[in-house]
Amino acid sequence: MSLSSLTLNETHDTELRSWVPSANADGCPFPIQNLPYGVFRRAGSEEDFRVGVAIGDQILDLPAAQSAGAFSGFDEATRQAAHAACSGSRLNALMALTPASWSALRLALSHLLRTASPHQTELAACLVPQAQAEYDVPAAIGDYTDFYTSIHHATTVGKLFRPDNPLLPNYKWVPIGYHGRVSSIAVSGQQFRRPLGQTKAPDADAPTFGPCKRLDYELEIGIFIGGGNAMGEPVPMEEAEDKVFGLCLLNDWSARDVQAWEYQPLGPFLSKSFASTISPWIVTLEALAPYRCSWSRPDGDPQPLPYLDAPTLRTQGAFDVQLEVLIQTAAMRQAGQPPQRLSLSNYRDAYWTVAQLVTHHTVNGCNLRPGDFLGSGTLSGPAPDEAGSLLELTTGGKSPLTLASGEKRVFLEDGDTIILRAVARRDGLPLIGFGESAGTVLPARSQG
Template structure:
């Protein structure tokens, strides 16, 4: 999928895009935004601007498959666009790269369709019908398992099956929307009976989100060698977790109220084409680990099914704000630490005939690295609250407190290619009602 749109020398007439940390011309992610006083519509992030896709379509700047894609993406949600699949999506990317390039003969017409991003409101990019959260970060699974089962942290099925559970789609919100601390049942270790109240052990989870593109019919599995064709794009995902509520409720059926209160995603859909330079071989499994079962095995996926993406978690507290201090970095991890690939997640999800639909969202599960500087949750970073994080403001954090803001970022970097990012995934915690 590498072509001229990935050329690191390619520049845009949108000056802020050249060298932009997230949105150079080599990225071109899609989203839904409202200009000041306007209605939601689709757009393309380019530097510190947003290209109004319906306005660009109305200006007659697309034809062929690119026009088909622009028409499908011209509404207030991108579900119809996601359903089209790779061909039209790639044609749209190629045409957008031409239109926004330095020296574009259509520059005057395109400039008339640009909005200042800081003056716009971002929305969920698609109508999310279903949301499934996986558990493919093996370091996270091991770290959490050690807190409960020191001698046997990973359950026997982990290395055979991509574990997942169905989450709540209705409570997913875009970056910037505050998160209300949930209430629920929890049973303190020293208590005889559970109590009901605000969560005292609120946590973040550093994840990638995977947008489903074309779906599959009910009863029709997705083969592993076809699974990548069902990916519509990627985002960042913070699957907030109330650990005290979770510890009491998760047996025997798994997470419920401890997860369903809110999940936060970054607002832009980064396409598979934009991430093509950052594809890498699936990491070699440790010696002694079982090989995936045959339905999860594909040589092409093994060679290029993983992603080399730097993942970062930052914390901004009331104390840091009051002293004018920058956010504190809690973790720096990488998507290469996923034990299962996205294609394996999709194939397993549909292996029983479950029908995935355009706009469905999959979470990877928390992606931690191998040490304490790369933990994707504060549960891991503080060893269950035993070792607090000490901040420059003098504050300490064992778990998240009201007024804290968690910021997730992602970057793709590779020598010979322009770095790209996802835009921030951030939210501030409000007190429980």
């Protein structure tokens, strides 16, 4: 059983409808073909977080469904997967199982939630409205690795930092990545203080200390690892996607002025570690199977080294997922104005695929563990207005954006909320949504 074989099955049937009415509405991000996992509880309660599945505007409470006997009629593999999903306040135990187990549980959920399910009555009592829920980071993340997979982002940013040498010679050979900070990853709704730090003006003799002046967002896809590998045992490309539980959204907030001063020679550190905001729902690779698409390199670019190549890479290596960034300033919020779009891009434009990231990460023997988290890096498209950060959209802060509210932005101001959204869509197929990652900048801490 391999997800990378891209098998479509009855859970992908476009005709399926759910007995949860909101799941059948046009444009609903969570139709019965999606079934993403998260951990939730009733907002403001002291309940333990538990695993749920988004369906329409509701959440199916998995432990409640299990207690109601919903899984008792299914086979052993399904019951084991359901048991793992209900065993704690995070998804790690489910993630530690195999694609066959994940698929079995998905099929069971599809049966339980579709119209004419004999379990509708007891499961209706296991629904919690999303509007009444709060979320936590869905897995205990052991390690977080951030990659740099958009060549458009790498080139545009490279021009700002190194005008004479925008794209480094390793870019087209090595899926560049670095380790990130786990402790400051939080789920959508995160509010964080503008970071303090050292910065140095190009013409200054010495650095100064104070609030970051070039605070930015980064639009990324997050990748949750399931399964993992033993130390010393690299994961070949053919098996790489079997190690991936699913995808979410990630905002890798960045302090550009801190980064410019600190990043040589060991890479970004405090410029990235103050906050990272993910969406609460993990969309499984199986749900995304109908939205896979071809992957290719521009003519003249080197093909991947053999260890990063695979038979299915070019036909279905990529994901056709549209990505959107929106901003809502404090003034917009006060005036009742909705968030305004800053950019649209698509994950299919990434230079390196999910499978290549997993294989490269492990090729030196490094072990991945269930719940580990990878970031795609900022996902900018080829056009300038497809940029996934303000650094790119404002040409390094030189070209301010004028918002519909009349406000101007080069970098983020206190009170700004950045919202990331993503949807997979294809003619004739239901839309599969990721939900959103929203985060808000608070004023810097007083330096008293």
